[in-house]
Amino acid sequence: MASPVWRIARKELVEQARDGRVRLTSLLLVALLAVAFLAGRQQQQSIRQEHQAAQQAMRNFWVNQGAKNPHSAAHYGLWVFKPVPPLALFDAGVNAYTGVTTYLEAHRQNDFSRRPAMDQPSVVRMAGWSAAAILQLLVPLLIILLAFPAFAGEREAGTLRQLLALGVPMRTLLAGKALGIAALLTLVLGPATLLGAAALAGSSGQTDSPRVLGLALTYGAYFALVLLVSLIVSARSGTSRRALLVLLSAWAITSLMLPRAMGDLARWLHPTPSAEQFQATLTRDIANGLDGHDPADVRAKAVERRALAHYGVTSLDSLPVNFDAIRMQASEEHANTVFDHHFGSLYDRYRAQNALVQAAGIWAPLLAVRSLSMALAGSDIEQHRHFAAAAEAYRRGLIAWTNAYLRDHTRTGAWDWKAPPSVWRDYPPFDYAVPPVGQMLGPQRRALLVLGGWLIVALLLFLRTPTPRLE
């Protein structure tokens, strides 16, 4: 014997499924998701192949660069490429705007370049919706369209009176309708999810099951939230037209206006310098020190004093090693403190912006969902920062290695000396390990709290929804 909740759910499902408008809308949504997944997979495979080929070419070039002065090799540098996370086909996150490659060379920590967004003319940007954008914006719209008449429409049609006259409790009605619409959504999104899974399985990257599960839970919670709110509004609205108006207004405000406004507010409260300003500040502080009172000539003298004391000699000519290499390494280490300070400050500002946007999820839960989605997909700024830190650590290691080689194998002033061709393969290739998802969810505490809070409040209000007045 089926429970009343299940009966109501089944009726909702059958009724909605027979509605041509619902079928057409659902079909369009599935088609959009399919296109987004397939396009994402194609783009991801293409980028991954290009990166792998370029990375291999860079390694070959480094290993086979022949006899060369190590400092020249350090200046010649090499490119490293950010790996494309498998789930970026679902949510590209900030990858399109942060750049995919950086040039590692002596003396400089370079910013990332080759931003995919730069390759797209502005008219194409809207057409290139990711699957995440469709789930974040269009699926809630579908839920609203399915749920707004649930009570208000039944009241207008007179069927709610019939139902209530049977003695069906309000909670049973609420639960049945929620379950029915959720079942329909599962039917609509199920094929698209399978397609996404196939796209993911077909891509050459490794799929991280906890990340996939996290994404499923995040979006499941968000859809449940939208569904609960839509049913509450429907039950409390006098007419279905009013319910639709309220829900569409809420969607527009929380999905379109507030995210944009909060992004602008975050940038206003935690501004980041322009690329030009940033570079000028780096140059200035490398020259004069972070406090402005540490000029290069003073630092050079200090390095010289330390080197002489270390080797127990009184002149640079007496040093058993190449002092130029020691000075260059000291200069690198000085520059690194400047880079750490300014890049750290820059990323801290990004983090502050993100924290504010996550907290703004109190007004627009979509902001929390977006933040979680990017983090789980591995395409948020924190994971970009993680890669940037790994690339910078590799650069510093590489430069330190070339300076140490020069220091230990030559004497001061040996600028024409060349290291043997076989030496370059001694330095290992860049091998980046993607951080585990747990590590990346730390900065998402606010987003998790906000989304969970919204869900709990909505559930409490849902359970307290009064029987609609019929008179």
Place this chain on the structure above:
Amino acid sequence: MPLDPSPNPTSPLIARSLTKRYGDVTALDALDLEVRRGELFCLLGANGAGKTTTINLFLGFLAPSAGDAMVCGRVVRPDDPATRRHLAYIPETVMLYRQLSGLENLEYFTALATGVSPERDALMALLQTAGLPPDKARQPVGGYSKGMRQKVGIAIAMARNAEALLLDEPTSGLDPRASNEFSALLDLLRGQGAAILMATHDLFRAKESGTRIGIMRQGRLVDQMEAASVGHAELEQRYLSHITA
């Protein structure tokens, strides 16, 4: 389909000084009424006389300002839908789900009301008893006439084995033949022991189908009579005298 024996021997529908006020306006004024098993009580009255308010109070859709409405011995409360399980309600136009067939609507409402899964064959037989042909019963309700919807409404009431029926102008807008068929179905239900309270403007139908007739005016039950004890002319005369007084 026989009715379940009621555990309550009293009249299924009882109003005791039932009153409903909206501010200064008294929609129903101290109504005392009993509808016994096998009885069809017709409430006559002009628009605003209090007929629909009475039905809404029995359904628990409204809270009384004073007095009680009782269904099968239990006082009706808006926050307690339990009394509705003894009731079947047929409004002026039975509203059904347009995307579902008559059979599916009947199955849905019956299952919700009774908590058991009804047999489809039994439901189809009920629809046929109510006068809905099998081919129509399987078509979406969106294409039904009002008469066909009322027949589904009757079938729902029959399937539920309701002890009491509340009908709010159910024959309004029906053609004479459909109205006659509807009355025949009410006779059938009454014969099975249901207590029926029907609000109507149709004096002829009240006289022909009803067992008792009450006339309401400005929220008060101003006259009642045995249907068999009055002729059509006398009923009309008494009705008009109250309405125009």
